[in-house]
Amino acid sequence: QVQLVESGGGLVRPGGSLRLSCTASGFTFSDYFMAWIRQTPGKGLEWVSYMKWNGRTVNYADSVKGRFTITRDNAKDSVYLQMSNLRAEDTAVYYCARYYHPESSDGFIGHWGQGTLVTVSS
Amino acid sequence: DIVMTQSPESLAVSLGERATIKCKSSQAVLYSSYNKNCLAWYQQKPGQPPKLLIYWASTRESGVPDRFTGSGSGTDFTLTINSLQAEDVADYYCQQYYTVPYTFGQGTKLEIK
Numbered sequence: 001q002v003q004l005v006e007s008g009g010g011l012v013r014p015g016g017s018l019r020l021s022c023t024a025s026g027f028t029f030s031d032y033f034m035a036w037i038r039q040t041p042g043k044g045l046e047w048v049s050y051m052k053w054n055g056r057t058v059n060y061a062d063s064v065k066g067r068f069t070i071t072r073d074n075a076k077d078s079v080y081l082q083m084s085n086l087r088a089e090d091t092a093v094y095y096c097a098r099y100y101h102p103e104s105s106d107g108f109i110g111h112w113g114q115g116t117l118v119t120v121s122s
Numbered sequence: 123d124i125v126m127t128q129s130p131e132s133l134a135v136s137l138g139e140r141a142t143i144k145c146k147s148s149q150a151v152l153y154s155s156y157n158k159n160c161l162a163w164y165q166q167k168p169g170q171p172p173k174l175l176i177y178w179a180s181t182r183e184s185g186v187p188d189r190f191t192g193s194g195s196g197t198d199f200t201l202t203i204n205s206l207q208a209e210d211v212a213d214y215y216c217q218q219y220y221t222v223p224y225t226f227g228q229g230t231k232l233e234i235k
Contacts, residue, residue: 044215044226044227044229045172045217045226045229046226047222047224047225059222059223061223062223095171100174100177106160106177106219107160107219107222107224108160108177108217109162109164109172110174112171112172112173113171114170114171115171
């Protein structure tokens with residue numbers, strides 16, 4: 001069955017960096033758009049970034065543009081989110097998410113990981 | 123950005139009764155080439171990630187009970203849960219995927235009365 005397992009979350013000071021990883025299994029990873037979506041009690045669900053199956057198309061929320069970078073390694077069935085210059089408002093649960101259809105840009109999510117908590121605090 | 127506004131913020135319904143959740147988008151999310159509305163609904167239970175219920179505004183995901191129905195077009199959408207069951211207690215979110223940035227509603231908390 002489809003599994004998405006995130007890692008790399010934790011406590012980081014403002015201005016610091018963190019790299020989230022998501023390892024996928026149970027499907028042909030290289031056929032799917034992948035996304036990072038975060039959730040906070042205050043702001044709810046926010047689409048952070050996505051990347052096309054071949055890595056040639058990426059998109060970022062304005063709130064993270066220039067600070068976060070999404071990458072993927074199809075040989076390792078993994079997607080990453082490099083986060084730098086972190087701010088308190090980046091504190092959230094970060095979910096790795098897979099689009100529903102293979103080879104499709106229809107942006108609704110068929111599978112979510114369990115999430116990893118990122119806390120930005122001094 | 124398209125703003126998604128859900129109502130109500132919370133809802134208490136008796137077991138066996140109907141729950142209705144509304145979602146309004148600040149602009150139409152109809153993809154004219156497909157004649158489909160780019161609107162999804164998710165259910166989230168405590169401590170779990172969201173789960174897809176409905177996409178294209180009215181297509182039920184495989185395995186989702188048929189008491190869950192999505193409807194609407196343009197800017198106004200509804201998630202209806204008929205014959206409410208105890209396991210339906212959750213937060214519900216709508217999401218538009220018509221244009222980036224894809225955006226979610228603020229959520230509706232559904233409880234048992």
